Structure formats: C-alpha cells, structure tokens
Amino acid sequence: MTVLDVRAMEVRRGGRTVVADATFTAAPGEIVALMGASGAGKTTILRAIAGLDPIESGTVSVPRPVGMVFQFHHLFANMSAHRNVWLAPVHVLKRPRAEAELRAEELLVSLGVGDRASAMPHELSGGEAQRVAIARALAIDPHILLMDEPTASLDAARRGDLAATLRQLATEGRTIIIATHDAEFARACAHRELTVQGGRVHVVS
Amino acid sequence: MMSTRATVVVLLVCLTLVSAPLRSQSVPELRWGGDAEGGAPYVEADASDPSHVVGFDVEIAQLLASGLGRIARFVQVGFTSIDAAASRGDFDVGLSGIEDTPARRARLAVTVPYYEFRELLTVRSSDEDRYRSLADLRGHRVATLGATLAYDLLVDAEARDGIIPVTYEDDVHPYSDLVLGRVDAVVLDAILAQRGVRRNSGLTNQPTVLAVGHYVGILSAEQSALRDRMNTILRDAMRDGRLERIFRRWDVWNEDQPRLYARVLADNSPHPVPASTLVSSTVSGPQTWEAARRYLPALLRAAVITVVLSCLSMALAVITGALIASGRIYGTATLRVALTGYVEVIRGTPLLLQLFVLYFGLAAVVQLPALLAALLGLGLNYAAYESEIYRGALEAVPSGQLDAARTLGFSERQTFLLVRAPQAFRLALAPMTNDFVALLKDSSLVSVITVVELTKETSIFAANIGSWVIPGMMCAAMYLAMSLPLARLARRIERGWRHG
Numbered sequence: 199m200t201v202l203d204v205r206a207m208e209v210r211r212g213g214r215t216v217v218a219d220a221t222f223t224a225a226p227g228e229i230v231a232l233m234g235a236s237g238a239g240k241t242t243i244l245r246a247i248a249g250l251d252p253i254e255s256g257t258v259s260v261p262r263p264v265g266m267v268f269q270f271h272h273l274f275a276n277m278s279a280h281r282n283v284w285l286a287p288v289h290v291l292k293r294p295r296a297e298a299e300l301r302a303e304e305l306l307v308s309l310g311v312g313d314r315a316s317a318m319p320h321e322l323s324g325g326e327a328q329r330v331a332i333a334r335a336l337a338i339d340p341h342i343l344l345m346d347e348p349t350a351s352l353d354a355a356r357r358g359d360l361a362a363t364l365r366q367l368a369t370e371g372r373t374i375i376i377a378t379h380d381a382e383f384a385r386a387c388a389h390r391e392l393t394v395q396g397g398r399v400h401v402v403s
Numbered sequence: 404m405m406s407t408r409a410t411v412v413v414l415l416v417c418l419t420l421v422s423a424p425l426r427s428q429s430v431p432e433l434r435w436g437g438d439a440e441g442g443a444p445y446v447e448a449d450a451s452d453p454s455h456v457v458g459f460d461v462e463i464a465q466l467l468a469s470g471l472g473r474i475a476r477f478v479q480v481g482f483t484s485i486d487a488a489a490s491r492g493d494f495d496v497g498l499s500g501i502e503d504t505p506a507r508r509a510r511l512a513v514t515v516p517y518y519e520f521r522e523l524l525t526v527r528s529s530d531e532d533r534y535r536s537l538a539d540l541r542g543h544r545v546a547t548l549g550a551t552l553a554y555d556l557l558v559d560a561e562a563r564d565g566i567i568p569v570t571y572e573d574d575v576h577p578y579s580d581l582v583l584g585r586v587d588a589v590v591l592d593a594i595l596a597q598r599g600v601r602r603n604s605g606l607t608n609q610p611t612v613l614a615v616g617h618y619v620g621i622l623s624a625e626q627s628a629l630r631d632r633m634n635t636i637l638r639d640a641m642r643d644g645r646l647e648r649i650f651r652r653w654d655v656w657n658e659d660q661p662r663l664y665a666r667v668l669a670d671n672s673p674h675p676v677p678a679s680t681l682v683s684s685t686v687s688g689p690q691t692w693e694a695a696r697r698y699l700p701a702l703l704r705a706a707v708i709t710v711v712l713s714c715l716s717m718a719l720a721v722i723t724g725a726l727i728a729s730g731r732i733y734g735t736a737t738l739r740v741a742l743t744g745y746v747e748v749i750r751g752t753p754l755l756l757q758l759f760v761l762y763f764g765l766a767a768v769v770q771l772p773a774l775l776a777a778l779l780g781l782g783l784n785y786a787a788y789e790s791e792i793y794r795g796a797l798e799a800v801p802s803g804q805l806d807a808a809r810t811l812g813f814s815e816r817q818t819f820l821l822v823r824a825p826q827a828f829r830l831a832l833a834p835m836t837n838d839f840v841a842l843l844k845d846s847s848l849v850s851v852i853t854v855v856e857l858t859k860e861t862s863i864f865a866a867n868i869g870s871w872v873i874p875g876m877m878c879a880a881m882y883l884a885m886s887l888p889l890a891r892l893a894r895r896i897e898r899g900w901r902h903g
Contacts, residue, residue: 248810266810272803276825276900285821286811338811 201226201341201373202247206256209239209246209397216242217397219256224342224390229364229374231388232399233381239397240377241269244344247375260342265335269347271327273319279306279330280315283337291338298337305333309363324351332363342373349380361387433468433475436489437461437499438482440573444594444653445500446477459653460498463517466645467496467620470636483550483862486511487871489621496633497621500594502552503678506868507621512630516617516676517637517646518655519663520592522553524609525599527581531607534588541565543587546577549850549859550866552616552679553590559681569773569853570863576763578603580853583766585773592616594655616679617663631673638668695873698864705860706881712777712856713843713885719782720842721835724789725824731794733815742790749787755848757784762852777849785842792834796827829900836893840886857881 202224209217217239224230232240245251247258248266273282283302287293293301306312309329314322322330328351335343345364349357357380364374364387377394378384384391393400437446439456449455456477468475478494489497489511496514507513526534534540537560545560547553549570557568569586571577577589578599589599590613600606622630640646641664650656667675730742749757762776771779800823808818847858855863861878865871 245806250806250809263812264810266807268803268807270803272801272807274804274807274822274826276822276829286813289817289821290812334807334811 199225201228201261202375203259204243204247204256204399205258207243207246207258208254208256209242209251210254211242211251215254215397217246220394220397220399221256222392222399224373224375226341226373227368227371228390229368229376229388231384231391232375232377232394233379233384233391234394235379238394240379240394241346242397243394243399244346244375244377247342248344263338263340265338265340265343267328267331267335267343267345267348269350271319271331273322273327273330273334275319278316278318279311279322279326282319282330283334286334286338302333302337305336306330309333310359325353325356328352328360329363336367340372342375343367345374345376347378347380348376349378349383357383358386431473433464433471433473433496434478434494435464435467435475436478436480436485436494436497437464438485439477439479441482441499442574443598444655446498459518459649459655460500462649462652463620463646464496464498466640466649467633467636470639471632483866486621486866490623492623495622495626495629500592500618501621503617503619504552505678507619508674508678510624510870512622512624512627513674514620514622514630515634515637515667515673516619516663517641518618518650519615519659520594520618521615521659522556522590522613523593523596524611524613525578525581525589525591525596525606526587526609527584528605528607530587531609535609536611537566537588537590537613538564540588543567544569544585545588545590546571546580546586546853547590548572548574548577549863551591552614552681553592554863555867556614556681557590570850570855570859571853572851574599575602576853578606579763579766581606583770585766585770614679614681615659616681617676627673634673641668692873694864694868695877698860698874699877702857702860702864702877702881705855705857706885708774708854709843709846709857710885712774712781712849712854713839713846715778716781716785716846717839717842719778720785720789720838723783723786725793727786727790728793728797729819731790732797733819746787746790749784750791754780754784754845755851758848758852773849773853776852777846777854780852781842781846781849785838788838789835792831792838793827796830797823799830800826829897832893832897836890839889843886843889844882 200223204223205221207217207220208215220243232243234240242251244266246253247260248264273279274285277285280299280302283305284298287298287301288295303312303315306315309332311326311329314326314330319327328348348360352360361383368374376384376388437460439446439448441447444458445460446456446458449457461477464475480488480493480497482499485497485499485501486507488494503513503516524537537545541564544567545557546569547557549572554568554570557566560566561568574591574595577586577591580586581589582603582605589596591599596608600608620633647656647660650660663676669675727742727746730738734742758776758780761780762771762773765771804822804826805818808822813821846856849856850859857878861874865874868874
C-alpha cells in the first residue's frame with residue numbers, strides 16, 4: 199500500500215530542468231529520507247509534491263492536505279505561535295475556534311513548546327520555531343508530512359529529539375518525507391534513504 | 404546621475420545667465436514689484452509676448468522710473484507676500500493695485516494715493532431686489548479676495564450682519580462662482596466688479612458704495628526719501644494730466660479721480676487722505692500681540708478644518724490606495740493597466756492643477772462644494788502615492804509566508820487578509836505616517852478653491868498686520884501640535900507590534 203506515488207516527475211524552473219524523472223513511493227507510517235547535495239533538487243521535489251511548484255510531466259498522487267515544514271519554517275510573522283497553529287483549522291477546515299485553539303495547545307505541548315504558545319515567531323529559537331512549524335503542519339491532519347532540511351537549525355541534542363519525535367509521528371501512521379543532506383540524521387530516523395542527484399532519484403537502501 | 408563636476412558646471416552656467424542682465428545694465432534700474440496674476444488693468448502678461456507685462460501699474464512704474472532717470476524692471480511677487488517682499492527690499496517699489504491701509508502705513512513707506520476706488524456689492528440680477536446690502540445677506544456666502552480692504556469689510560459684516568466670507572486667490576472665480584450659485588454675492592473694488600459684470604452675464608452691481616479706498620505704491624520703511632521723490636513725481640503727473648491719460652487708456656478714469664487729485668495736491672504731507680473710509684479692525688506695530696489674541700480663535704477654527712480635512716482625505720487615500728494596490732497585484736491585465744495609468748497621471752501632475760480641475764474645471768458639469776472638492780482632490784491624489792507604498796509593501800512580504808499559507812490550504816483571499824495584508828501594513832506604516840504629515844501640510848493648497856484652512860488664515864492674518872513673524876510662529880506651532888502626536892501614535896503602534 200502506498201500513500202505517496204511519484205512517477206516520472208519533471209519540474210522545470212526558468213527554462214532549466216531542476217527535477218528530471220523522479221520516481222518513488224512511500225507507505226503509510228514510513229519515513230523516507232531524500233538525500234543529496236545542495237542544489238540536487240530535493241527541495242523542489244518536496245515543493246512539487248506540496249503543489250507549490252507546477253510539474254512539467256509525470257504524475258504525483260498524494261492525499262491532501264499535505265503538511266509541509268519549511269527549512270526556514272515560514273511561521274506567519276504577524277501572529278503568535280498559538281495562532282499560527284489554529285489559524286488553518288479555523289479558516290480552512292472550518293473547525294470551531296475553541297476546539298481548534300485547544301487542539302493547537304495540545305499539539306504545542308506534545309512537541310515540547312507549550313510554554314511558547316504566546317510568543318511571536320521572531321522571539322522563538324530555531325528549534326522552537328521548527329516545532330511550532332511541525333505543530334502547524336500537523337494541525338490540519340495531513341496523511342503526509344514533508345520536511346525540508348529539518349536539522350539545519352538544530353544542535354546535536356535537538357537532532358536526537360527531532361528524530362524521536364518523527365519516529366513517534368510515524369508510529370501514529372503518518373508518512374514523513376525528509377529532504378536532508380545530514381546522513382547521520384537520516385540513518386537515525388528514516389526507514390529508507392533515496393539519493394537525489396541532478397534531479398533524479400536513486401534507491402540507496 | 405550627474406557627476407559633481409557636471410553639476411557645478413551647470414550651476415555656474417545658470418548663475419552666469421541669471422546675472423548677465425544685471426551686469427550689462429548701465430542705466431540704473433527701478434525694480435518694481437507686482438503680481439502679473441492680478442491681471443488687467445493692473446499688471447498682466449502681454450498676450451502677444453507673455454514675458455512682457457502691461458497694465459496701468461506698469462505705466463505708473465514707467466512714469467516713476469523716468470522721473471527718477473531710471474529704467475523700470477518688473478519683479479514678479481505673489482500678491483499676498485508683496486508687503487514682506489517690500490520690507491525685505493526685493494524691489495524698490497510695489498505697485499499692483501495695492502490698497503492703502505493703516506497697517507501698511509505703519510510698517511512701510513507708502514506713496515500718496517494715485518487712484519481712488521469704491522467697494523461694490525455684486526449679485527445675480529435675479530437677486531437684485533433681495534440683496535441690496537450686506538445686511539440682506541445674513542447666513543449667505545459672500546466672496547472676495549483675501550487680504551484686501553473688501554475682506555476686512557466682510558469680516559466686519561460677519562460679526563455685524565452674520566454673512567459668511569469666502570476668500571478667493573484670484574478675482575475671476577468669485578464672479579463665475581456667483582453665476583453658478585456657489586456664493587450669493589461678491590464684494591470687490593469697482594474696477595474688478597465692473598469687469599466681473601462685463602464678463603459674466605446675469606450679474607448686477609448694486610449702486611451702494613460699501614467703502615472707498617486708494618491704491619498706493621509701497622517701499623521699505625527706510626526708503627522714505629525715495630518715497631518722497633516718487634510723491635513729487637506722482638503729484639506732477641496728477642497736475643499735468645499724465646496720470647489721467649494712463650487711466651483713460653485703461654478705461655478706468657472716473658470723476659472720483661480729479662477730486663482725489665485735488666485733495667492730494669492741496670496737502671503736501673505724505674498722507675494727505677485717510678487710507679480708506681472703513682474704520683478697519685486692522686492693527687499695527689505695538690498691538691501685534693493684541694491682534695494675535697484676536698486672531699487666535701480664527702486660527703484655531705482654521706486648524707480644525709486642516710485636521711478634519713487631512714484625516715478624512717487620508718482615510719479616503721488609504722482605502723482607495725489599498726484597492727488600487729490590490730488591483731495592481733491581483734487584478735486582470737486590463738485593470739492593472741488602467742490603475743497604473745491612474746497612478747502615473749495623478750503622480751505626474753500637480754495637486755494644485757487637480758484641485759482647479761475638480762472645483763472650477765468640472766463646475767459646468769457637477770458643482771462640488773469646496774470642502775468636498777478639497778477632500779476628493781487631496782484623497783484621490785494621495786491614494787496614488789499610498790497605493791505605491793502598499794504595492795511595495797505587499798510585494799515585500801516574503802514569498803515563504805505565502806508558500807506556507809498555500810500548503811495550509813488558505814485561499815488567495817484568506818492569505819491576503821490574514822497574512823499578507825497585515826504584514827504589508829506593518830511595512831507601510833512608517834511611509835504612511837510620513838505621507839500623512841505631508842498631507843497635513845499639502846492641505847494648505849486647498850485655499851485656492853476657497854477653503855480657508857490654517858495656512859490661508861495665517862496669510863490673511865499676516866497680510867492684515869503686515870508681518871509674518873508672529874502669525875508664522877503661531878501657524879508653525881499649530882502644525883507641529885498636529886503632526887507630532889501623529890508620529891508618536893505611529894511609533895506606539897509599531898512598538899505594540901514588536902511585542903505581539
């Protein structure tokens with residue numbers, strides 16, 4: 199059974215092929231690491247799956263909504279961490295405000311940033327901002343979570359915490375695709391590693 | 404960018420061009436100041452050669468110059484600043500239908516009067532029997548030129564008869580607005596009143612003379628010796644009929660003039676006749692502070708107009724500007740082109756011109772009340788600038804914020820309202836505050852369409868007492884009192900955001 203099915207996906211940007219013929223799948227509860235050097239096309243593959251970049255040819259089959267955690271988090275700068283998390287459930291999923299707020303609080307607490315709920319994004323550390331971003335992505339109940347370079351802003355100890363968190367989310371049945379060039383982190387949490395090189399995806403293990 | 408050296412060269416060339424006529428002049432000049440905007444028969448640009456001025460004041464200047472053995476050279480000065488320019492010595496003598504007043508006599512060297520005029524009430528012919536005097540015009544708008552004897556007359560009538568004075572910057576639009584019904588009467592001197600009736604059908608001059616005044620030449624106070632020589636020349640010209648010929652040529656000679664000349668020739672003092680028949684409220688010299696106290700309520704009223712007008716205009720500018728900016732980012736290609744055109748046309752033409760078009764230009768189609776025209780003019784003008792600020796601010800919101808919103812499933816509209824606009828507003832606040840302060844001051848331009856706001860009231864006050872020092876300080880203090888809290892409020896909002 200697969201949740202994500204990417205076939206012969208090609209993405210072009212500014213007349214240049216950034217992703218050529220990417221083909222891979224992911225199963226429910228699976229953590230897949232897309233490995234590769236900077237500029238290999240990892241981020242673009244995630245953006246194309248999330249629907250942010252249009253694909254030139256090929257197919258992407260994925261259940262919506264897709265949760266995405268950006269390398270630089272992109273928390274909404276004009277609102278608190280808490281509101282960042284409950285905003286989409288209220289305005290997109292039309293959940294009652296009180297319910298969404300409560301669930302946002304639970305998510306923040308479960309990710310270890312419950313005490314930072316009222317902080318503005320610029321007041322958060324890199325690790326805190328990332329966990330708020332994960333909470334925001336999870337708040338819309340995605341089947342699949344895409345994470346771009348999740349260890350970029352973390353020290354060694356935080357990396358271990360994040361690996362554990364992702365493992366936990368996977369056991370709850372979520373599929374997680376991680377784009378990273380951090381081999382150690384990939385080994386620590388991914389079930390499967392794929393290598394992206396020149397916009398092509400290769401199976402490593 | 405021009406290099407520094409190129410700039411210096413250009414400046415030197417300009418300086419040489421400007422100073423050339425001065426250096427090449429061997430015969431001494433009589434620099435005389437006037438306002439060519441005042442028009443015929445006083446001073447006006449020659450239709451066949453606009454660099455050349457014509458009018459009876461031009462001929463009187465020539466008469467004085469030739470009597471002094473000099474060559475007359477015209478210096479253009481705005482009518483309302485003519486007293487200050489005379490004191491500063493920007494010219495030797497000011498001649499531009501300048502009225503004799505006690506204030507001028509106190510602060511300047513004033514020549515003997517060379518022309519006597521009557522203040523007349525002009526009404527629509529259909530109102531001829533209804534409005535015979537100012538007392539009949541209680542609660543009605545009566546137009547005149549600012550800073551004139553007629554204006555003082557109306558200020559007195561405001562207190563006595565309850566009329567509403569409306570000041571214009573020129574002597575053409577009071578009459579055209581009288582035809583349109585924007586005002587119910589005009590008070591100006593007979594020369595202007597007769598021209599107004601000639602040029603506009605359906606107007607009538609009432610026979611009652613509201614006041615009698617005189618035109619004089621003005622010099623700086625230190626120039627009383629030169630003034631005395633001019634008085635001799637003027638008296639000679641009264642005696643030998645040269646003045647009469649000048650006024651006949653301009654078709655303004657009447658039986659009042661020989662009587663005036665007889666009185667001037669009979670009395671050899673510098674001021675042979677009273678300034679005017681109006682027991683005016685004008686003051687001078689030592690009573691300046693007293694005048695300041697009396698003008699304070701009027702200045703405060705004018706300041707309220709400035710504040711209300713600025714706030715409403717800014718609100719209009721913000722709303723319209725936000726709509727234009729959104730349209731230029733999200734709209735169809737046609738809409739974008741149209742909005743870009745609007746912004747470029749509005750930014751590329753003077754606000755003053757836009758106000759004229761709105762108030763006077765459109766008058767044949769739609770007669771906007773002055774305050775509404777001022778509000779629309781300022782608001783729609785600033786909307787163009789605001790829209791550019793908002794567009795820049797909207798485009799400055801990082802694309803990552805929009806990506807995040809899209810992955811969360813927000814619609815374009817939700818993304819705009821919840822994420823993009825609030826962040827853009829934050830970026831726009833400082834330039835917006837800047838614009839609001841600029842608008843506060845630009846609102847002074849609306850005096851050209853008869854709205855008396857703070858700057859206009861100040862210039863009336865200054866013209867009345869013949870000095871800008873105290874009125875200028877009071878006016879500046881009021882503008883600061885309005886703009887400083889604004890800057891403070893903006894800083895407070897910004898601080899509030901920083902803390903969530």
